[in-house]
Amino acid sequence: MDDKNPAYRLYAAYLDCINSRRFDRISDFIQDDIVRNGEKLGLVGYVAMLERDYRDIPDLSFTPEIVVAAGGTIAARLLFDCTPRGEFMGLAIDGRRVVFAENVFYRLRDGKIGTIFSIIDKAAIEAQL
Amino acid sequence: MDDKNPAYRLYAAYLDCINSRRFDRISDFIQDDIVRNGEKLGLVGYVAMLERDYRDIPDLSFTPEIVVAAGGTIAARLLFDCTPRGEFMGLAIDGRRVVFAENVFYRLRDGKIGTIFSIIDKAAIEAQL
Numbered sequence: 001m002d003d004k005n006p007a008y009r010l011y012a013a014y015l016d017c018i019n020s021r022r023f024d025r026i027s028d029f030i031q032d033d034i035v036r037n038g039e040k041l042g043l044v045g046y047v048a049m050l051e052r053d054y055r056d057i058p059d060l061s062f063t064p065e066i067v068v069a070a071g072g073t074i075a076a077r078l079l080f081d082c083t084p085r086g087e088f089m090g091l092a093i094d095g096r097r098v099v100f101a102e103n104v105f106y107r108l109r110d111g112k113i114g115t116i117f118s119i120i121d122k123a124a125i126e127a128q129l
Numbered sequence: 130m131d132d133k134n135p136a137y138r139l140y141a142a143y144l145d146c147i148n149s150r151r152f153d154r155i156s157d158f159i160q161d162d163i164v165r166n167g168e169k170l171g172l173v174g175y176v177a178m179l180e181r182d183y184r185d186i187p188d189l190s191f192t193p194e195i196v197v198a199a200g201g202t203i204a205a206r207l208l209f210d211c212t213p214r215g216e217f218m219g220l221a222i223d224g225r226r227v228v229f230a231e232n233v234f235y236r237l238r239d240g241k242i243g244t245i246f247s248i249i250d251k252a253a254i255e256a257q258l
Binding site: 069070101102122 | 197202203204206218219232246249
């Protein structure tokens, strides 16, 4: 791992921020005009998404399994082991425990995340239901 | 992009190999005991998977949108624009055109891919049906 790339430190601090639900600090990591999977969420919309995720999945936690950073891009494989209360990704989870991964790319701009390309392993969740 | 990392050249050559369906050359890039998403496919099983993919999706082509390599890991976001003939990921595509991405990590060992962690954007495909 190229620890010299400051993106690794940024990403660790970002995960710590969202895992500790300190959304007042999220503008340290996320650009005002953040775009996620083609959707122009903006910072307010991004925080609203995280708040909804934590409401729907009270035991949500982001655990990095792989992090690769080079140039202005970070790639991460995140692991989740949690119990969504109702629906998640259109699937009726209803409090069952599910274990799945998210493979996600972050494009940085001026030292903050500007664009996110995320894929959650829906097929793996379906296989557990 | 850190072009000095030889993994970029390896990955470009690997994509060229599978896009040109030169599976006789795949052992240049893939370890004999390749594991994909926890499944011990081995080289023979991996080629069988690719042959099945090309049979089910005759116009399959792997187009890299993002490639990040550091240390012994490559991360790629691949784009697909194709027409699966029948079922794909349990979805009845039946020759319709679908556009989707795969976010995938490759762990290298001795200069070849040894482990793959792939997620295909099934939710995006479902939204197009």
